[in-house]
Structures are given as structure tokens and as C-alpha cells.
Amino acid sequence: MTKKSLQTTLIHPDYTAPEGFDAYPPAIHHASTVLFKDVAAMRSGDWKNKTAYTYGLHGTPTTFTLEARLAELEGGTHCLLAPSGLAAIAMVDFALLKTSDDVLLPDNVYNPNRELGRWLTADYGITARYYDPLVGAGIAGLIQPNTKLVWTEAPGSVSMEVPDLPAICKAAHEHGVLVALDNTWSAGLALRGFDMGVDIVMQALTKYQSGGSDVLMGALVTRDAALNDRLAMAHMRLGMGVSADDAFLVMRGLPSMKLRFEAHDASARKVAAWLKARPEITRVLHPAFEDCPGHENWKRDFTGAGGLFSVLFDARYTEQQTDRFVDSLELFGLGYSWGGANSLVMPYRIQAMRKNWHDGGMLVRFNIGLEDTADLIADIEQALAKL
Numbered sequence: 582m583t584k585k586s587l588q589t590t591l592i593h594p595d596y597t598a599p600e601g602f603d604a605y606p607p608a609i610h611h612a613s614t615v616l617f618k619d620v621a622a623m624r625s626g627d628w629k630n631k632t633a634y635t636y637g638l639h640g641t642p643t644t645f646t647l648e649a650r651l652a653e654l655e656g657g658t659h660c661l662l663a664p665s666g667l668a669a670i671a672m673v674d675f676a677l678l679k680t681s682d683d684v685l686l687p688d689n690v691y692n693p694n695r696e697l698g699r700w701l702t703a704d705y706g707i708t709a710r711y712y713d714p715l716v717g718a719g720i721a722g723l724i725q726p727n728t729k730l731v732w733t734e735a736p737g738s739v740s741m742e743v744p745d746l747p748a749i750c751k752a753a754h755e756h757g758v759l760v761a762l763d764n765t766w767s768a769g770l771a772l773r774g775f776d777m778g779v780d781i782v783m784q785a786l787t788k789y790q791s792g793g794s795d796v797l798m799g800a801l802v803t804r805d806a807a808l809n810d811r812l813a814m815a816h817m818r819l820g821m822g823v824s825a826d827d828a829f830l831v832m833r834g835l836p837s838m839k840l841r842f843e844a845h846d847a848s849a850r851k852v853a854a855w856l857k858a859r860p861e862i863t864r865v866l867h868p869a870f871e872d873c874p875g876h877e878n879w880k881r882d883f884t885g886a887g888g889l890f891s892v893l894f895d896a897r898y899t900e901q902q903t904d905r906f907v908d909s910l911e912l913f914g915l916g917y918s919w920g921g922a923n924s925l926v927m928p929y930r931i932q933a934m935r936k937n938w939h940d941g942g943m944l945v946r947f948n949i950g951l952e953d954t955a956d957l958i959a960d961i962e963q964a965l966a967k968l
């Protein structure tokens with residue numbers, strides 16, 4: 582075109598930046614519309630194989646890059662991003678379950694996943710059943726002909742039981758049932774899900790990958806192209822897009838993730854050991870401690886621990902007293918989630934959450950952040966004095 586009006590010039594400028602720019606931060610590509618070179622390219626591109634771009638929702642160089650980095654990290658071959666960890670969980674269920682199917686969830690499962698199970702059962706003609714997280718090979722006895730999926734979580738993120746993953750996977754696979762692992766606690770660093778035999782690794786990137794307490798995102802990693810295709814169809818049909826800026830934030834967290842994770846781990850073990858020696862505490866539910874159910878599975882399968890653990894108070898303390906303890910903490914924020922620099926605390930009504938909970942004491946969960954542990958311990962000490 583030879584002559585453009587001012588208005589058109591604003592929309593179709595002449596300038597294109599020179600090629601050849603390079604830098605460490607990945608580029609942030611914002612797009613709803615993706616442009617095709619020509620009609621042939623538009624007709625031949627395959628968004629599912631990530632060999633071409635079709636629409637912002639189905640991937641940009643920014644999201645493809647994050648997906649590839651996460652797949653490599655988990656030891657998988659394919660990855661799909663979702664707008665939250667919970668959305669990633671839901672995507673697995675909607676991809677793999679249909680009316681009259683059955684799904685097994687551990688009784689200590691992340692509570693919104695349990696809520697999703699309730700919904701599928703109430704409204705979608707799917708049954709969600711809950712198993713003892715320490716069932717191990719005994720899962721075989723629960724599998725029915727219509728069972729399609731077993732969810733696992735290692736450890737359960739409130740009561741912290743560590744399952745026998747290889748035994749669960751072996752039994753499930755002998756019955757042709759797929760196993761999905763919520764691997765958020767270990768960030769994929771301390772537990773290698775595919776080595777345990779699972780088929781799908783789910784991560785809440787909201788936690789350690791981001792590390793900033795400022796972004797929500799989830800991921801599903803697989804090692805199987807056909808299984809990934811099933812998940813990718815649900816991803817497309819449900820419109821599971823993530824924003825380019827959020828993908829950038831997660832990528833910015835990745836280089837430091839292992840060092841942060843190891844710092845959380847060391848600090849959490851120090852604080853947990855201090856709590857274990859306190860007379861107010863009857864049990865420290867930290868997978869690296871013998872008090873924790875499934876500790877032997879942690880010792881066999883994990884190479885480290887995160888910053889998250891729970892404690893049980895002596896049953897002589899009422900909820901009112903442990904609530905006062907929580908409210909008296911000054912360095913610990915009262916809030917959900919974890920994986921950021923700030924220490925957090927959360928009391929749970931565990932007796933109401935679980936079928937056969939074994940203990941009468943109040944459960945309080947700690948997320949140990951990156952503060953100085955001496956300061957954190959001093960803070961806990963002053964709050965215990967207010968019990």
C-alpha cells in the first residue's frame with residue numbers, strides 16, 4: 582500500500598524491530614489472535630502437537646516454553662498449563678472420566694479435589710470413593726471394573742501421610758487403571774513421580790515454582806503422547822488458557838526454585854525438631870520425622886522435604902486455645918497456600934475433614950518461609966506461652 586491515513590498508520594506502522602535480539606528472560610508474547618502466514622499454513626497447523634500456533638488460548642512461544650521446561654524438570658515429555666492447580670486437577674477428571682465411571686481419591690486429598698469428587702458424584706453420574714492413604718497394594722481390593730483413575734497425593738498436604746506410591750501404581754496398572762499424582766509438596770524436586778510409576782504428574786505452580794505468592798497456575802505432565810492428547814482435548818474444550826505475564830512470573834521463579842526449596846526444607850526441619858521437643862505438641866506430622874504415618878515411604882522414595890508440615894497439640898488444649906496460639910503469632914501469616922518467602926500458619930478441623938481420624942488434638946499446619954529460623958522459633962515460643 583502506498584498511502585495510509587493517519588488512523589491506519591496507527592494500526593499498521595511500517596517499523597519492525599531487527600531480528601537477532603537475545604536475552605535470558607523468555608519473551609512475553611501477548612495474543613488472542615495469532616497470525617498465519619497464509620491460508621495453507623492456517624489449514625495445516627496442528628495446535629495439539631505444538632508444531633504451530635493457532636490461537637492465543639492454545640499456546641504461544643511463552644506458554645510452550647514454560648510447558649517444555651516443566652516437562653523436562655519432571656522427567657516427562659508433555660506438559661499442559663492450567664490457570665490454577667485446581668483447574669489442572671479438574672482437567673484430569675474431565676478428560677478421563679465419563680458417566681458411570683469410578684475414581685478413587687485418598688482420604689487425605691487436597692480438600693478442593695475432594696469437593697470436585699463430591700460434585701462429580703452428585704451431578705455427573707461418576708462415583709468418587711475415598712481410600713486410606715496408607716492402603717498401598719491394598720488399593721487392588723478397591724478397584725472395580727468401572728474404576729478409571731486413582732488420585733494420589735504425596736504427602737497429603739494437611740495430615741501429611743506419605744503413600745506407598747510404587748505399590749499403588751503397580752496394583753492400579755495391573756487392573757488397567759491410570760494413576761495421577763499431586764506432586765505439589767515436593768515441587769517435583771524431592772519426589773520423581775514417573776520413577777514411582779505414575780501416569781500423570783500434577784503441579785500447583787502457585788507454590789514453589791512461582792515462589793512469589795503472586796500468581797496462580799497449574800500443570801499436568803505426562804510421558805505418553807496418547808494420554809497427553811486426551812488431556813489436551815479437555816484443555817482445549819474447557820478453554821484452559823493462562824496469561825503470558827503469569828507464565829513469565831512462573832518462569833522467573835524456576836532458576837532459584839531448587840535453592841529456595843532446600844532452604845525451606847532445612848528451616849522446616851529445624852522448626853519441626855524444636856516443636857517436637859515441646860510438651861504442648863504430641864506429634865510432628867513431617868514426613869522426615871518418625872511420627873509421620875508413611876515415614877518409611879518418604880525415606881525410600883524422597884530425596885528431601887519441603888517447608889510444609891503439621892503438628893498435633895495435646896488433646897488437653899481446646900480449639901479456642903490453639904486459635905489463640907495461631908492469632909498470637911507475629912511472623913506467620915494466617916492464610917492458605919505456601920511456597921513463598923513468608924511463613925504461614927493454618928489451623929484445621931481435621932476431625933471433621935477425615936473419616937476415621939485417630940487423634941483428639943488440634944492440628945495446626947505450618948509453612949516455613951525463608952525468614953531466619955531463630956526468629957521463627959522465638960515467635961512460636963511466645964505464642965505457645967499464650968496457650
Ligand SMILES: *Cc1c(COP(=O)(O)O)cnc(C)c1O
Nearest residue numbers: 665666667691738765785787798
Ligand atoms: C495449592 C494446591 C493445589 C491447588 O493449587 P491452586 O493453584 O491454589 O489451585 C492443589 N494441590 C495441592 C497439594 C496444593 O497445595
